[in-house]
Amino acid sequence: MVVVSVHATSAATGITATALGAAAGAGLFIAGAGSIAWLAAAAIAGVGLLAAAEQRRGQVRDDDLRRREGELAGVRAELRDLRSQHVAGAEGRLVALTRANQALQSEVERGRRVLEEALDASRTKTSFLLKISHELRTPLNAIVGYTELLLEHPEEAEAAELKADLTRILGAAHELLALIDSVLDLARLEAGKFELHIEEFPLLDLVHECVAAVTPLAERGRNKLKLKLSRELGTIRSDRTRLRQVLMQLMGNACKFTHGGLVELRVEPMVTMTGPVYLLSVRDNGVGIEPGYMPRIFTPFSQADDSPTRRFGGLGVGLALCRHYCTLLGGDITVESELGKGSVFRVQVPAFVRDPRDASVLVSAF
Numbered sequence: 347m348v349v350v351s352v353h354a355t356s357a358a359t360g361i362t363a364t365a366l367g368a369a370a371g372a373g374l375f376i377a378g379a380g381s382i383a384w385l386a387a388a389a390i391a392g393v394g395l396l397a398a399a400e401q402r403r404g405q406v407r408d409d410d411l412r413r414r415e416g417e418l419a420g421v422r423a424e425l426r427d428l429r430s431q432h433v434a435g436a437e438g439r440l441v442a443l444t445r446a447n448q449a450l451q452s453e454v455e456r457g458r459r460v461l462e463e464a465l466d467a468s469r470t471k472t473s474f475l476l477k478i479s480h481e482l483r484t485p486l487n488a489i490v491g492y493t494e495l496l497l498e499h500p501e502e503a504e505a506a507e508l509k510a511d512l513t514r515i516l517g518a519a520h521e522l523l524a525l526i527d528s529v530l531d532l533a534r535l536e537a538g539k540f541e542l543h544i545e546e547f548p549l550l551d552l553v554h555e556c557v558a559a560v561t562p563l564a565e566r567g568r569n570k571l572k573l574k575l576s577r578e579l580g581t582i583r584s585d586r587t588r589l590r591q592v593l594m595q596l597m598g599n600a601c602k603f604t605h606g607g608l609v610e611l612r613v614e615p616m617v618t619m620t621g622p623v624y625l626l627s628v629r630d631n632g633v634g635i636e637p638g639y640m641p642r643i644f645t646p647f648s649q650a651d652d653s654p655t656r657r658f659g660g661l662g663v664g665l666a667l668c669r670h671y672c673t674l675l676g677g678d679i680t681v682e683s684e685l686g687k688g689s690v691f692r693v694q695v696p697a698f699v700r701d702p703r704d705a706s707v708l709v710s711a712f
Contacts, residue, residue, distance in 0.1 A: 481525055482522065482525060482526075484521075488514060488515070489519060489522070492511045492512075492515045517562075528667060532646065540674075543585055543586075544583060544584065544585055544699055544700075545583070545584075546582070547581060547582065547586050548579075548581050549581065549624060552582075552593070553573070553575065553579075553593070553611065553613055555590065556593040557571060557597075559594060560594065560601060563598060563602070564601045564609060566601075567601055567602070568606045569605070569608065569609050569630075571609055571611070572608060572609070572610040572611070573611055573613075574610065574611070574613075574614075575612075576613065576614040578614075579613060579615065580697075582695075582697050582698075583697070583699055584695060584696075584699040585674075588674070591671060592626075592671050592672065593626065595668050596668065597611060598664075599665075600629075600630035600632065601630075603632040604630045604631065604632030604633070604688070605632070607630060607632055607688075608630065609628070609629070610630070611627070611628055612625075613625070616694075620696070621697070621698070622696070623696050624694070625692060625693070625694050626693040626694075626695070627691070627693075630688045630689060631687065632688050632689070634684050634686050634687050635683035635685065635689055640683065643665055644666050644669040644679075645666060646666040668693075672694075675696070676695065676696045677695035677696060678693075679694075680692050
């Protein structure tokens with residue numbers, strides 16, 4: 347018996363089987379098998395041909411399968427690419443949405459802050475109007491009241507009483523004028539129309555002028571004024587009016603918040619990296635300043651006690667104006683305080699201030 351093995355990957359297998367069948371038939375014919383041999387040979391050749399045909403069909407199927415596998419691999423690659431693109435696009439959209447959400451939250455937060463600032467500004471303006479109406483009414487009532495007394499019985503007024511009443515009227519008028527000046531200065535600052543007038547003058551004269559003006563206020567509160575002046579005090583080139591306002595405000599506050607205590611003014615020259623300066627310190631041992639109020643002590647319209655029953659009057663613009671004046675003069679103002687033990691304000695201004703108009707400095711609101 348002849349066994350023919352058919353391999354699935356070679357087309358030559360059928361040809362080999364046919365050749366073997368022919369050889370086997372020839373051998374059987376020579377051996378005398380006759381027609382049976384030829385039939386056997388034909389059968390073997392037929393089997394070979396069938397195997398060859400089947401092999402070709404298998405090869406075609408294999409080729410088709412490989413082609414389909416290639417196509418499937420291509421489809422899978424395309425699917426992977428599409429998936430990667432989809433994932434990348436989704437991630438990009440997610441990032442864009444996240445950024446948009448963050449931007450929206452930031453905008454909402456900014457809008458909330460703007461609204462809070464606007465509401466706070468509105469409350470501050472309202473508080474300012476209430477304070478100014480009260481502060482202006484107080485000296486006006488004094489002026490009107492003493493004037494009415496003098497007009498009711500002018501012939502009965504003695505010289506001493508008349509002088510005392512006129513002094514009270516003059517003091518109330520000066521107080522009213524100072525309040526109006528503060529409001530006007532604030533308006534000029536907000537309008538950007540504030541101007542400095544630089545001149546050279548003896549600093550000692552300005553100090554004595556301020557002390558003389560504050561002495562009645564100190565006596566009213568039973569306070570003692572103390573001066574500590576350097577012997578090297580000379581002239582200063584600055585805005586006399588604004589520097590006087592700063593000293594008057596600080597010394598006036600010290601006298602107002604101190605009762606039966608000590609108010610000290612110290613003036614000394616110093617040399618810094620930027621040049622010669624004067625250090626003016628106002629110290630008191632009065633009520634002091636609450637720690638919670640310190641961060642906003644130089645804020646306009648701000649007071650440590652904003653309640654209707656507050657002990658001390660004022661518009662809450664004096665220290666804010668002092669800070670702005672010091673800044674315009676090229677200096678600075680600082681404060682140290684301890685509640686119940688007093689405060690010290692330090693003003694440092696250059697000995698020779700350059701006119702902002704010559705230095706191209708824009709004067710604007712704070």
